[in-house]
Amino acid sequence: MQLPLLHLDDRVAAFAKPSGLLVHRGWGDAPVVFVDLAERALGRKVFPVHRLDRATSGVLLVALDAAAAALLGAQFEQGLAQKRYLALVRGVPPERGCIDHPIPRREGGPRVPAVTEFERLHALERYAVVEARPRTGRLHQVRRHLKHISHPIIGDVNYGKGEHNRLFRERY
Known part of the structure; x- marks a missing residue:
């Protein structure tokens, strides 16, 4: 490869x-x-x-x-360089928002501060494309935060919604 x-x-x-x-x-x-x-x-x-x-x-x-x-x-x-993620999510989140929700640094560990800002770029009937900008760098932060606000990433079998996401992951 x-x-x-x-x-x-x-x-x-x-x-x-x-x-x-x-x-x-x-x-x-x-x-x-x-x-x-x-x-x-x-x-x-x-x-x-x-x-x-x-x-x-x-x-x-x-x-x-x-x-x-x-x-x-x-x-x-220092925030002088940023990561930006594009994600297809289930449902239609607000136009923009800030998710300030602590998550474990490692699975099962103590929760630590985690912040992700997002902006909805496009919406369809049951899905939306969002740009997510993590302000902290935690394991699976964007995936966990989008699930936390009930808009999981399509195809994410770990933090998504069961059969629906498995279907998208297998086909796309």
Whole structure:
């Protein structure tokens, strides 16, 4: 498998991560992870600047040296760089909102502050497309927060609505 390279300069690269690919080792027994493919594509060590869930596709930034990784990581922490997610959700949420709901850092762990802002971009009869902007970086934050406001992501079998989401995930 080859990752589409979206940007490359002397300090950073951006790749399109497909759904179903782990970013790095440690969350399962995947024979190949994103970091392996990025290092193979560039012929050098890379430093992931952020994560995307296995089920999430999107742009993933990697630094090409430790100093660039520290700088970019600090920019995310300070809010100078942001993640934005597009999601197809069940139901029609408000035009915009802020979900301020603590979630566990890890499954079963103590709850910690978590904030996600969202904006509805398009709505159909029973579905909507939203842009979600997490302000904190918790495990499965966007997925959990959208479920918390009763608008789960279509196709999300962990935080979604049973058979309905399984059907979408299998067919699309």
